[in-house]
Amino acid sequence: MMGLPPRFVYGLYVLQYLAWTRRPAGIREMMASSGASRANLAAVVRQLHRTGLIRQIESSGYLLASPSEAISILDVASAIGMGKDGKKRNPAFCLFHHRCTSSRLCSRLWAELEAAFRSLTLAEVSDTPPALPPCMKGARLETM
Secondary structure (H helix, E strand, C coil), X not given: CCCCCHHHHHHHHHXXXXXXXXXXXXXXXXXXXXXXXXXHHHHHHHHHHHCCCEEEECCCEEEECCCHHHCEHHHHHHHHCECCCCCECCCCCXXXXXXXXXXXXXXXXXXXXXXXXHHCECHHHCCCCCCCCHHHCCCCCCCC
């Protein structure tokens, strides 16, 4: 999926699932629907909850914290790009960006991608049943 980090793809899947179902859904239900591992979904759900994009409904699962029309894809990238140390990380770059000979090209590409992500909402990508791309089944989430 265009080289996007698995954590971002999983996060987008969770949010699309919640937007599409329009009701509380739990990790077990999302596992059954996607074939994703419990560990991957749980890690992403915790991060989305911690950053305020979803809220937990006691014993029912999770809901979007805002209407899907109000959540941009950039919001998803920013939530997933939030590291444990609190610093925002660009989800499209590798750890070696600061010494990479292609960093100027990557910076320009990220600026274009960021503009596209800012203008696209979750509602616009949640009009069909969500599915994890086949390349993500069994993918390992990078540690952040």
